[in-house]
Amino acid sequence: MKSSKSRLGRNVHRLFFAALTISLSISALYAQPASTATQSPEDHVSLYQALLDLQNPWTVMCVAAHPDDEDGTSLIVMRRKYGAHTVSLFSTFGEGGQNAIGPELYEELGAIRARETMAAAEIQGSEPHFLGLKDFGYSKTRDEAFKFWGHEEGLRRMVLEIRRLRPDVIITNHSVTNNDHGQHQATALMVVEAFDAAADPNKFPEQLKDGVTTWQVQRLFVRVRGNQAASDSTSIVTIDPNEKDPVRGVGYAEEALCALQQHATQGPWPKTFAEYANRFRAFSGQPGGATGQLPMIRYALVREAKGSAPLSAKESHSFLDGLRLPDAEAALVVAPQIGGKPLTDYVDKPATVLAELSVSSVETSRQHGTAIANQPRALAMRNRMFRAMGAASGIIVSISPKGVLVPGTVTDITITVSNNGTLTTQVGRLDLEGKPIAAETGFQSLSAGEKRTFIAHYNTPVNAQLSVPHAEHLYDGGEFGSRLKAVAVFSIVHDSHQFVVPSETNVDIARPIELASVSTSPIVTTPANDGKCGFHPVDFKLRVSNNQNDAISGALRLFLTTGPIMGRGSSTRKVELRAREKTDELFTLDGCQLSKSQGGVTFILENQTKTWPALLVPIVVTNAKVAPDLRVAYIRGFDFSLPNALNALGVESKEVSVDEIRTSDLSKFTSVIVDNRVYESKPELIAANQKLLDYAQAGGNLIVFYHKSDEWNPDPRRNRPQLAPYKLLLSNERVTDENAPITFIEPDHPLLNVPNKMGQDDFKDWIQERGLYYPREWDPQFHALVQSNDPGEAPLKGGLLVADYGRGHYIYTSMVWYRELRGGVPGAYRMLANMISYGRK
Template identity: 30%
Template sequence: MNRIKIAASILLASFSQLTFAQTAPPADLVTIEQNFKKLDVLGSVLYVAAHPDDENTRLLAYLAQEKHYRTGYLSLTRGDGGQNLLGSEQGELLGLIRTQELLAARKVDGAEQFFTRANDFGFSKGPDETLKIWDREKVLGDVVWVIRKFRPDVIICRFPTTGEGGHGHHTSSAILAQEAFAAAADPKRFPEQLQYVKTWQAKRLLWNTFNFGTTNTIRPGQFKVDVGVYNPIIGKGYGELAAESRSNHKTQGFGSARQRGEAPEFFKTILGDAPQNDLLDGVDATWSRIKGGEAIAAEISTIRKNFDVDHPEKSVPALVKLLDQVEKVQNAYWRAQKVKELDNLIAACAGLWFESYTVESTYALGDSIAVYSQVLDRYSDKVKLNSISINGIAKSYNSAIAANQLQSYSINTFAAKITQPYWLQTPHTQGTYNIPDQLSVGNPETQGLLTADFEFTIEGKLIHFERRLVYKFVDPVRGEVYQLLTIAPPVTANVESKDYIFNSTIPQTIQIKLKSFTKASGSISLKPMAGWKVVPEKFDFSNKNKGDEWTVAFTVTPADNQPKTTTLEAVVNVNGQSFSLGILNIKYDHVPNITLFLPAQAKLIDVDLKIAGKKIGYIQGAGDLVPDALKQVGYDVHQLSENEILNGDLSGYDAIITGVRAWNVNERLAVEQPKLMEYVKNGGNLLVQYNNNAGIVTKQIGPYPLRVVNQRVTDEDAKVTILDQQSPVLNYPNKISQDDFNGWIQERGLYFVSDIDPQYKTVLQMNDPGEAPNNGSLVVGNYGEGRFIYTSLAFFRQLPAGVPGAYRLFINLLSKPKNQPLN
């Protein structure tokens, strides 16, 4: 059955797994009642922490949906440096997924989402390292910007400045929040922001104390709030909403059980005066806080009292008159917030539904886009559609909308800008993304792309609404599906591999897959690279149609015998323009499809590399790119199934590797472990990559005892001491020296082992500054005729990054010498 792309109406009361790009706010009676209550509250709270999943979703839900404050979560990072339990995405790719997970969580708990430019560069043991790598002043400026824009009455930190949060990022988030509390009110700090925003002084800064594991920061006498109350309108308590919200953090494995009943949250005052009865003590969160607000509050009370649940449209005339009053409010901040809330409330009560969509998911830059819009006024004929405007192209209608009759419209616009996440549009450092546009700072996604502006006349008043353009289709299994619309370069170029390892002057073939998103003619070439020869100079192409894909192959050869590393970049010249972008699609069921245009680049790495053995068995863990890296240097890598492990002949594998965290996420390894030990005993070579110390599926991973612990070396440049110069893993087939530990990224290793049985030998020793030497990063043990290796070294980061020494050492771990001692 062909996928049918049709128009159909949809009304969402909650976030749907299948329909991500919600085109209209919910308009059910529960939402209307909650929005009436929110309309009557003029208070705001900003929650600050370091990562996705740091936020207290129960407290956020309580603040947003019980107290009806404008509630925000500022996550300093997008979680780029974490691990991914669902797939192999790392770094900024993982950050893209976790951004969408946070947005899904906010749709459940009702808070808003913000970020700074800080990059989650991996675990940090202290704030000094974190703030240095992040560029303290830039990230502080972003926190100040969000505070000045959001204007919170109260700021709440998840972590303290004193280190009990454990992670250096956690502590840094509290330090920066504390500094920003004062800096946001100081016109001398970050004055360049003041052309867009005003200074702002929050009433108080609180720390939301906690009891996590063995760390209890709750003390008698701390101010507390019971956030476990039940909301009869929603039909849930906030512990239930919190679990639904937190369970969106699926890449982190944070599915949560619903909590019901009393749930006190505790707070310590850091700055400002301490609350006595309420978090917003001393803040007038009613309309009385602004001039003329009492009359507005009285009108809201009257409208609510007269509201007819069977006929919400009867409240529209009064709401429109109220909108006139609110638009005259002098306080610009609360005027803007309440006008937006009123606009949506009027549309909901009027039964006014509208959206704009396309029938194709992707368009090329500069191409025409046919946009289809639909409008439905369910309750009356007193609504008139004046115009629809897209990217500055407006079409006037000036027509009344017949009651409950779906109206369809069309307008052609053009693809003006590639849909690239704003923080990934230019190269960035280890610690911070580059964000040249001040107005983009803090936003979860790129703003201003592909939106439709609808102008209606409702009860004689002009009201504007904005809707995001989406791609809509009907899937035979999932039904109606909305996805994000993508604007692509005319032609993309995907280099087959991220890294190409050269260990001789033998040429390699570089394959590049091209895809056209429009009618295109042009050529593709590689930028000149000193010391490298490229044949041919270019490939021409002509009359390619939208959707065409083809592959070209360049031959690249080192031009001399000098070791070198360089960046290969493909350049597509098409229709008079040059582009150097490939395309990457990330698809998971729990988030919208994500499309990213990565630089069309690869690393060429000339390294002295010897390889022994050929056939590798791989047992998948939480997801990594190690198999691809091994294939790139010539290994035959086979993903082992459970049946092959339990019933097959494993003797043909030169080595078997378990992927990162395999012993955490693969419960069947507890059953398969004896067969793997038998493989080792009979002469095999088993390499186990790092596992989290929590939740290992078997009591003993290897042939002899060892214990995985939460110890790591986060300094990627930390000195490495070789403990056993004669160890075969440092000598066969490559001679490993101190130089092989240069150029590592993010960290040396994580989740080292301790309580190591004497039958293992430790090979390396390392430590972070100020800490005791640790020899738990690499242990080797003979067992029968074979060899067992456990390594906590972060090869899963180093190999995809093309670190030469990491390749040399990892290959040694796979290469069991013959006719000589194994360790």
């Protein structure tokens, strides 16, 4: 995410000096009677943080490969305890991971995770930024990561963000000595290289323009993991996660857990801090303190800039200990005080604080105005001063657009000014994107508890970067939309004591008319015995959104091709939409026509004067046959790839709940499928698992898709027994190469031959990986049917296991069928057809 805060800072700075009356009657504000109203707890915390931020001019950056890899606890401690400016920098959006709450994957998942990261950062008090490198899934080496990213390109992006954000200290969880995720390894190496490269004018000199300069980070810290010992000569910073935030009344690690829980697609996360502490100790191998507490967080100092001040102690508790600014720069960022005491001591006296901030702001501007405008650190501290003034006054400025913005279109933007403080203020100039919307024709009074609304008619630039759909703009700089900025000038008592309150919000930019798929894409059809041309029809839902301020009408046409459009199309319907309205249109697509389509279907909306951008949806025709008279029950996981695939196969299927598993007669189903990670997402199924095993033993076909080792293997601490009918233990091993060779260990086994004979072609064009969390140990009753391996590694044989159990069957598979089914890989449909047909005649 490219930051626009520096531009906002310059605009605020200019507006402040344009509006500021230098000769202020300071005594009037001190003399104004204070209201008897008391601060709300939220306002108290907000003001305290704003005042604490004025005491620390340093910036700490945490670099991580993916969202949730950041050290949220240390970021929180540095901001909430010490007042440092904190930022996080992520190599990727995490789009290659698994989704624990929904069907979105790849770019759609990345767009969700970007917003989850923003929500987590809000709790951490940090700013998130992204390099936008592609998360292509789990990798085992940094060389594989650089094959996708480009080593030089990844370094270029990281250097640019360091130069823009200007961190004094960088911390990272990733180490060049660790043999973990390849993207972690690559990120760790880039951090070390960028430490020097960002300060070298010969590295990426094309970046050195538009205010971007070289930048020398002072210190680089790498986290010391587990019980790893640092050398005697290494300086260590120790962060106590169990320390209590005295203002918010909770532990810093408890705040970090709240932030971690925002990463919902990567859950499920512990619900309580005690559970979090126990799980962390088990995962890290570090002994904690008292029960329910986390072990210390330790960082080793691995790089220092030449001439940088040393840490003040070998065992320190702040990454910033000992850092000093040059005298000339330090003079520009002196924190205001009252009687030699920090303003945080007066947090319960906001009127007194506001008076001192006003005095300090004027005096600093008189003495150093030009220098501040040209010094990024001083300008950043000036903006913190403005935020502190807003917090002390209780003034809040909020921006609310009327829907998404459309390039070249005027949209009403509501700006609300609320006085939540105790003093009567006066609203002066109000700007949106540098243009006045409320002129300074005499200040308008705003009493305590009052709010006032202004409407700006904002004309979105014709060349504005689109952000909708979010997934389509993940890598082009439009992932968060446009940043709208408002700046308001206020005064208290007879046009004196003017101060500035800025506000920002992200808004989406969309096309005037948007066609989007609601149903799964690609469309998949399979053979059917319907007496016609032999392929199943498919229901497809399309959403038409009118983002304009005017109504539209047109013809929505369907063409069974993704090539050149000719004729009127195979289906046409009229669409009429009011301003800012959307509708869903359902098409039933004939299976015969689908099987003959030229690669997909094209939807076009047009009228007599205009044709809007088309939506192209690919079609996959797969020769996947199923046994007759199947009836499949499934306990759905996080997404809909399984039910969508069963529908595409034309199979009668039913989603069942855990309660239905407990109480229903399962014998009416020919197969029951436990979808990905259901024993984790629906832990109550563990207690009902015996009912599933009884179903298989009595003649049913029980199929279980992949689970993680720590949510499957027997664990008495979590009351989890053996879940399979025979011994079956999972590892953390993966086959990450989606093109890894497949060997049939038992090529004649019925599961590989009926009703579809599986071959090498069925494993072509796979997506991202072969499988994950492969079994490491299983009972001889299981037949291992296939094996695969990444280059240079031993084969993993547990990807598809099948066993007879009583009169029925049990199948466990750790291969990533859900990715392949969602992507329309024909072989995945053929294998699913075999699994649900297993044992049927």
